Amino acid sequence: MGFYHHHGQGYRDRSGYGFRREDLEGVQAALQEQALPSRKREEEIARALEYGLEAAPSIEDRTIPCFSRGELPHWAGINTFLKVPFLEDVRKVGEHDVAVMGVPFDIGTTYRPGTRFGPQAIRRISALYTPYNFELGVDLREALDMVDIGDVFCVANIEKSFDQITKAVSHVFSSGAMPVILGGDHSIGYPCLRGIAENVEGNVGIIHLDRHVDTQEKDMDERMHTTPWFHATNIPNAPPVNLVQVGIGGWQVPRAGVEVSRKRGTTILTIRDVENMGIEKAAEIALEVAWKGAKAVYLSFDIDSVDCGFVPGTGWPEPGGFLPREALKLLQLVAKEGVAAMEVVEVSPPYDISDTTALLAVRAILDVLATMVIHGKIGKSAK
Numbered sequence: 001m002g003f004y005h006h007h008g009q010g011y012r013d014r015s016g017y018g019f020r021r022e023d024l025e026g027v028q029a030a031l032q033e034q035a036l037p038s039r040k041r042e043e044e045i046a047r048a049l050e051y052g053l054e055a056a057p058s059i060e061d062r063t064i065p066c067f068s069r070g071e072l073p074h075w076a077g078i079n080t081f082l083k084v085p086f087l088e089d090v091r092k093v094g095e096h097d098v099a100v101m102g103v104p105f106d107i108g109t110t111y112r113p114g115t116r117f118g119p120q121a122i123r124r125i126s127a128l129y130t131p132y133n134f135e136l137g138v139d140l141r142e143a144l145d146m147v148d149i150g151d152v153f154c155v156a157n158i159e160k161s162f163d164q165i166t167k168a169v170s171h172v173f174s175s176g177a178m179p180v181i182l183g184g185d186h187s188i189g190y191p192c193l194r195g196i197a198e199n200v201e202g203n204v205g206i207i208h209l210d211r212h213v214d215t216q217e218k219d220m221d222e223r224m225h226t227t228p229w230f231h232a233t234n235i236p237n238a239p240p241v242n243l244v245q246v247g248i249g250g251w252q253v254p255r256a257g258v259e260v261s262r263k264r265g266t267t268i269l270t271i272r273d274v275e276n277m278g279i280e281k282a283a284e285i286a287l288e289v290a291w292k293g294a295k296a297v298y299l300s301f302d303i304d305s306v307d308c309g310f311v312p313g314t315g316w317p318e319p320g321g322f323l324p325r326e327a328l329k330l331l332q333l334v335a336k337e338g339v340a341a342m343e344v345v346e347v348s349p350p351y352d353i354s355d356t357t358a359l360l361a362v363r364a365i366l367d368v369l370a371t372m373v374i375h376g377k378i379g380k381s382a383k
C-alpha cells in the first residue's frame with residue numbers, strides 16, 4: 001500500500017464536477033483561440049525563409065530560417081517594439097494603423113534622470129511578449145498593421161525638443177496612424193498633446209494616470225516634467241474641463257500645481273477615490289469628464305501612478321499608487337471608447353530592477369491596443 005493511496009478521498013470518487021467548466025474564462029479563451037487567423041504569422045514565416053535563407057539541413061522545424069527574422073527567438077534579432085517592422089521612411093506612416101515612436105528625452109526631469117533610455121528599454125523587453133493575449137483573445141499581429149518608426153531626434157534644449165516632438169506627433173497623427181509614444185519624462189505630455197490638438201476639429205480630452213498633478217506653470221524656471229498639463233490646457237481646444245487626473249496623491253504633489261488644478265477645474269481622483277468607488281466607476285467618471293463635448297481623447301500613462309514597489313525604474317517613485325492589475329484594468333476600461341494617441345512616460349531604466357518597470361509599460365500599451373481592437377476602435381475592425 002503506497003502512502004498516497006488514501007490521499008484525496010473527498011474528490012477521487014466523485015462523478016462529474018461541482019462547477020461548470022465552460023464558465024471559466026480560461027476554458028472559453030482556449031476555445032476562442034482556434035477562431036483567430038494566422039495569415040500574418042504565415043506571411044512572416046515565408047518572408048523569414050526568403051530573406052533569412054532556409055535553415056541548415058539538420059534543423060527539423062522547417063519554419064526556422066538560417067538568420068533570425070521576425071519574432072523568434074525572443075532574445076535575437078533587431079529589437080523594434082514587439083518585433084514589428086521598422087519603418088525607415090516615415091513619410092509612409094499613414095499606410096499603417098499604429099506607429100510606435102520613441103521620445104528619448106529627459107532634460108525636463110527634476111530629480112532622477114534616465115528616461116532618455118526609456119524607449120530603448122521598453123523596446124528591448126517587449127521582445128518577451130508574443131502578439132497574442134490569452135484572456136483578451138486578440139492576436140495583434142493579425143489584427144493590426146503596426147510599425148515602429150524609431151525615435152524623435154531630441155536635442156539638448158527643452159523648447160526646441162518640444163518643437164521636434166510636436167512636429168513628429170502631428171505628422172504621424174495627421175497621416176492617419178495612431179501614435180504610441182514611448183517616453184521620455186512627463187514634460188513631453190505637452191508637446192505630444194499639442195501635436196494631436198492641432199489636428200482635431202474640436203476639443204481634445206485628456207485621461208491622465210499619475211501620482212502627481214503635473215499642472216504647475218514652471219519648475220526651476222523651465223517647462224519641466226511637473227508642468228505638462230498647465231501648458232496643454234492653455235491650448236484652446238484642450239480645455240482643463242476635459243482633463244481628468246486619476247491616482248493622484250501622497251507627498252509629492254506640489255501645492256503650486258494643486259492651485260492651478262483647483263482654479264482651472266481639472267477633475268482629480270485620488271487612489272482612495274478609486275478604491276472606494278471601484279475601478280469600473282472610476283473609469284466611467286474618467287470617460288465622462290474626458291469625452292464631455294470632446295472629439296478625441298489623449299491617454300497619458302505615467303508609470304509612477306503604480307506603486308513604486310512594482311516600478312522602481314522611474315524618476316519620482318511613490319508608494320501607495322495602483323497595483324499593476326488595477327492600472328491595467330483602468331486602462332482597458334477607458335480604452336474601450338478609443339484613444340487618439342497614447343503615451344507611456346517616466347520609465348527610467350538606470351533605476352529599474354529586472355526590467356519590471358519597462359515590462360509594465362509594454363503591457364499597458366498592448367492592453368490598450370487589444371482593447372481598442374476588441375471594441376472596433378483601431379485596425380481592420382474599425383474600418
Ligand SMILES: [Mn+2]
Nearest residue numbers: 210212302304
Ligand atoms: Mn508622475
